[in-house]
Amino acid sequence: MGDFHNPDSDLDRFRFRLGFAAIVVLLAFGLLIGRFVWLQVIQHDFYQTRAEDNRIALIPIVPNRGVITDRNGIVLARNYSAFTLEITPSRVPNLEASIDALATVIDIQPKDRKRFKRVMDEAKNFESIPIRTRLTDAEVARFAAQRYRFPGIEVKARLFRQYPLGSVASHAIGYIGRITDRDLGWIEEMEKQANYKGTDHIGKNGLEQHYEFELHGETGYEEVEIDAGGRALRSLKRIPPVSGNNLSLSLDVKLQQITEQAFGERKGALVAIDPSTGGILALVSNPTYDPNLFVDGITPDNWKELNDHPSKPMVNRAINGSYPPGSTFKPFMALAALEMGKRTANQTISDPGFFNFGNHHFRDDKKGGHGTVDMYKSIVHSCDTYYYILANDMGIDNISKFMGQLGLGQRTGIDLGKDGASETKGVLPSQEWKKQRFKKPEQQKWYAGETISIGIGQGYNSYTPIQLAQATAVIANNGVMFRPHIVRHITDAKTGEKRIIEPQPIRDLKLKPQNIEVIRRAMVGVNKEGTGARAFAGAPYESAGKTGTAQVYSLKGADYKAHSIKQELRDHALFIAYAPADKPTIALAVLVENGGFGAQSAAPIARMVMDYYLLGKLPAGAAQEDAAAVEDDNEE
16 A cells, blocks of 8 residues: 655645745855955954055164264264164074074174174064174175075164264263163153164163153154065055254363373263353263274173273263262361351461360371461361361251252252163261161261261262262352253254253352352462462463362371372372352362372363363373472362
């Protein structure tokens, strides 16, 4: 018996299946259309941008760094273009083998390999790293002929920083070096990271660091169409970079050179200031260093030599070195006494050659003493006993308060380094300072006997040469203090407009004219008949000064004999001065480390500087030490 099918039932099933299939097909097409609409309409801009990003590469164009010139237009820092051989490590399959093969075409020394490895370890965000810089035309041609052998290696034109005068004024100018993680953190903190794309170097010290964002310029970009292999096909658009702004300094580089030569092999510092503006005329720290060593990345051997050298050439003694001021402190002490009413100009003491306080015997440099001493004589002939007594009468906190107004023991805010951190604060002692300085209660107490040596610039006193120069400029400028600065104006690279760095007055001490006149007259007397007379003999201009000798270690009552003491333990020689005495245009402080007497070592350097600055000439033999210095030279 055969099976019977219901045609209607079969037809219904067929229609159901057909309808279901149609729905599936429609849903599938709906999904496709929906996806198409999503990709082509809703997400059109997003994917178009991604496609453009894959097709177009943005190549940063590093700007020309700004030029630095002295007050007379002499170039101190500039740029030049040269070819470099660079490796992109991520694109090189076997780095060591590729470098070995490359060395058969281009001369690559072991030092080049060491520097490359060091930079590769330090640089985490890089596109390419130089392995050889400053290629010759012949080397460029040889590499170009075999370029196909070296994927990921190419020749690029780079800008290099150059310091034409080498080590001259290097502590003021500073140097540039490769950007480190620490630098990147600073750049991001300042929200400047977009402007440093493609930049490898940054200012590390001095003006190069302080004015980094002025000197750097604005990074440009080039839009380049690339193929799937990353090869450039054509340039689509170019936004040129804007060069960094140029710095013009108040510094006179010829004066700087003369001063550095005057120091010779001796360690020390000199800061010369225009007292009416605060403009730095010369800033010397000796020994110095060649900033060109850092441009390509300093070699380990050179870095070790600079850091391990006993003379510490990398230390900027002018703003980082802190020293007892010695007898250069005495004019400031005398001025404080007049202003506080502790002394009059004509008030005298009888100097027996010593001052006894408790069980301690404080000696004067002159055996037998200076006899009857008023304020003028105390400065001109540098009477220690006068200032022992004066310090005891004034008290440490009165001394500290007045010296703080002169800027001693405070950072000056000079435009060097970053955020003022490059300057040493020094030590302006007071009772409060001692409480903060020491931990043990017995060490925190200030003893009256400690004040005595403060009066002659010894004890806890410790100041930088720039602080002494600034304080001297205050006297030269009748009590008005200006912030020291090196940059005179900034020239805008876009407009050519000069932005003047206006003199910035810090404070007016409101000194009584008759008091400041007493000190100025005595400082003129120093260079006419006192401890500075030999150095300034025959000068056609009138100058004012004060010699100083700062003790490095205690002799414990013994006589000072330089020839019997190790060089590094000999006294420091100091000298402060300004000229012309009636209308000063230059004020300075000189320090010669372990130089002995200020009149013998430091004052002749000041004479040489002033002769050049005021007269435009360099007297022969002005910087030679005079071994036959008169007895007054030792009275400091």
